[in-house]
Amino acid sequence: MLVHQARRLNSPCFIVTNHDSCFLPNFLMTNSDGQKEEVKFDRVLCDVVCSGDATLRKNPDIWLKWNQGQALNLHGVQFRLAKRGAELLAIGGKMVYSTCSLNPVENEAVLHRLIKDSEGALEIVDSASLVPGLKYIPGLTTWDLASKEIECFKSFEDVPEKYHTIIRPQMFPPSPEDASKYNLEKCIRILPHFQNTGGFFVASIVKKSYLPWEKEAKKQEASKSDEQTEQTSTESEKSNSTEPQRKKRRLFHGYKEDPYVFLTPEDLAWSQLKNFYKLSDEFNPLCLLTRSVSEKKKNIYFCSEQIRDLLLCNESSVKIINTGVKTFVRCDNRNMECPFRLANEGLPNINFMIGECRRLNICKDDLIILLNNTDPTKPPPLATLTEETQENVKSLGAGSCVLKYSDDKLTVSLVGWRGQTSLRAYVDTNDTVHILRLLGADLSKYGKFN
């Protein structure tokens, strides 16, 4: 789902991983000194698994299955997710913890425990002021615990022993005299009837210093390296210093992802691309990758230099599901000097590095003709386009190209194909309708979009 949704961003700075996030591995990257260093994140969104009881209005089934035991069971995993999120956060960074539950056991109790364990390293900060006009109530500073059978308890001392494994002392609220230390009232509770939405719980947390156990790990690391007079510890040992404790498990059990294979400047595919599209020297061929080891590359993806580094540094420890934006697609059947056409989704990232020889400026009338062509077997003949375009197209060799239209308000660049006697644009229906609408063109043939 995330791969599908993230694809719409067409961002070369994005990776999707698949892990139990309670044990998300540390990520390494190469720093400016060429050393591998642990990555810390400026922002973490911990939208955790929850009972979903605040979504009752849209999910009425929840009403039939709901019981207080769910929150008690979820608290542990929610805490571990938030804790791991906080560990991955950079100092000065911000983490948002959210659920679509209104049960304090899944919300304030998790945060109270986290903030308490952090010994001042983490702080809940106001974020409601960032959304002017938002209707909400502040987070709770006190709550009762209840068993699955809705027996209520004010403190752990009241909890019968039979519930001791399920109702834990850490789930109880802070004492009234300690409550102000935790800023729990800065959490945001959105009730469904306030804005006619689902209910939601959100809290913003800032990391002010290392967490106590991170400090401890750093201390141990320092004393370890002091002891090592000659040989410094290996990079992998270093990187695991604050790694969550868990038995080593096989990382890639079951389905194995296709490998990520980066192009090299010596690759035939790179010289074909570089020569055909007259790619500028700014284009780093090392940022191009395929998902197959075989010689015949199908799709070529583009990623940022940092993502490339991240991928190469973490190949063996992080299960990376997806990265890179499809940028070139094999189109062998045409007898071309370059067997790759441009892919629309990748164009914005590399457009500025494509040479003039693969570009064609077109006018509004021609753009409308190209967009209205829906039969790929019958691309618009050149003769149907304006004389100016017919003239300009003469200097453009056959094959994949960038079509550019520009007026005072709108500039669009699209992937096109210059055939011997025709010209076509590769645009999906959503984009076609969008651009036609921006151009003020007739949309009547796209009935359902009107």
Ligand SMILES: C[S@@+](CC[C@H](N)C(=O)[O-])C[C@H]1O[C@@H](n2cnc3c(N)ncnc32)[C@H](O)[C@@H]1O
């Ligand atoms: C509230 S949803 C997140 C929704 C997401 N933010 C979105 O907007 O689509 C929580 C997700 O966490 C996943 N999940 C549950 N336990 C997890 C774990 N231990 N590690 C990682 N993900 C987990 C669930 O499968 C679910 O997809």
